Amino acid sequence: MAKPPARRAVRGATVNTESRRFNLPQVEADGDWLDARDDLDGVPAPLHTTVTIEHPRTIISRNASPDVGFDRSINPYRGCEHGCIYCFARPTHAFHDLSPGLDFESRLFAKPDAAALLRAELARPGYTVAPIALGTNTDPYQPIESDWRITRGILEVLAETHHPLTITTKSDRVLRDLDLLGPMAAQGLAGVAMSVTSLDPLIARTIEPRAPHPERRLKAVRALADAGVPVYVSIAPVIPAITDHELEHLVERAAEAGAQACFFIPVRLPHEVAPLFRAWLDTHYPDRAAKVMAIIQSLRGGRDNDPDFFTRMKGSGPWAELMRTRFKIACRKHGLANRGTTLRTDLFRRPAGPQGELF
Template identity: 85%
Template sequence: MVGPKPRRAVRGATLNSESRRFNLPQVEADGDWLDAREEIDGEAPPLRTSVTIEQPRTIISRNASPDVGFDRSVNPYRGCEHGCIYCFARPTHAFHDLSPGLDFESRLFAKPQAAELLRAELRKPGYAVAPIALGTNTDPYQPIENDWRVTRSVLEVLRETRHPLTITTKSDRVVRDIDLLAPMAAEGLSAVSVSITSLDPRVAMTIEPRAPHPERRLNAVRALADAGVPVYVSIAPVIPAITDHEIEHLVERAAGAGARACFFIPVRLPHEVAPLFRAWLDTHFPDRAGKVMATIQSLRGGRDNDPGFFTRMQGAGPWAELMRTRFAIACRKHGLANRGVTLRTDLFRPPAGPQGELF
């Protein structure tokens, strides 16, 4: 007898646990009829996605970490509806006294003034050009980008000023902006990394419940490559005993889609991510939860997470070395080893000031 078809996970986190408190006002329900549904019929109310406008004073975030290849980034959104259970950005919601659990993937923040703020920062005297990274915290092409188009507005400013950029995303929505990315790539100004964690739809829909299907992401890789945009595949994160067996196949498919190179990162579980991940394992993979966590701890010096520079992105020990060896062999086999890209910085033209825009 054929068993029931597995249901797609509606959200990534299985709970909305307490986070660190930063003494902000307590978040309360808004009191509409959906909040009272549990009292009426005993069911949990459906989780809705809300978007709050955020009005930051600056939009370029600076970074001094030796583990990443950029020193500045722009994040059009805070929180991410993709709901990836492992997302290292989840703890940032605690700064709003919101949970890194379900709140992170349902109570989102958009920055509609991002393009205006970016113009102001790019025209500052003495601005030194270096690639701006998008998608370093939360995904710039998550579903709300369809309506808010904040990412699109940022790309338009970067295209206008001929400023180099990199994008990291799990969404095939990035192909919408090929009309901007392809001309920039022709001038050596753009590169895109598409993240694909698993090719198994059943696994992907559990780990990343609202991210596009893996095949759609591979199609995006192919479309970007065909348009002349340098495109990479990020196998991030690799989760032991759940996705690590797919490393070689992912590299092969990435090469077939036209990726210039691949890279991978073992799963990281900083701050509140660790208990959320453990609860998710107990719900979706109870048969191997212990094995998964034991292997992660062997990668992280006996802890759930290693925050140290130089090791946090790579892991350490026999398991980490085995992953690196397998990955390197697969990349050499498929011609994806050591194929980086250097973006130009000499074409930048500062945006016109308010007076100049009158003429």
């Protein structure tokens, strides 16, 4: 019987698939014996995280998507060491001619100039205020934030200027910044969404290998709520036949932890995420891989992914309707009204420029 392929420990993707190529010519191996190490030893070479410094000209990204509740965001990092197999941001690594697979979770980019760029953009005369979203692409509190502290610098600028913000994360590292988020929340300037996709540590470790334990995230929800920060639990994504059975229990635990609302999104598999997800299923859930993909396709109009506005966030068909019904009943049972928080924009103070700092 053929030996199963060797696996790297504590990584999400099982392969480093080819990506769409945008910029560079095809890279070829140089013939060094290290190129064949996996074949020679039968064990994958250790995969270490590297960080490349990026110097963008601006830091606020804009979007006009009609089904997204914000028009601007900041991403302190590209790539994410949490390694969530389902991450819809994985295809962005193709823009660097890197793989959305293992490269996405190990070859990261950091933007240390983010706070200075943000200050300059907020100081522009034509800038109009609206909440800035952090964590919409990759997690602003992934492990490297402990050393780089780029998210911290961004929050300091937003706190200084009384600018509203929202944060989405699956890390309890957000509690490090309660000294900023607490006072901002008291002024109606901040809200946090904590992502909790499974309460089963074995499942969580498989789908989100380097993210904090689910119980740590729920404790963070309680700490944020106790500090007066509006906090939500994001059950996103829901993976059919793997995590969907936990939907009601996740809502219950979110309510117990002090969340004021929950929301969920069925799993999305854009571009390179679909083959990565299929390979992951074959490795970790071969007994149900076909069933999982069949349900996903029923949610997505017969495709692996539905890119259309509005339906991409909700899914369609009987499986999607069943999830929505179960979710609504659970929220009603546990007293979650699912009302959002309107953040204030009238307190914004444009940052002082070099001239203003002289007086």
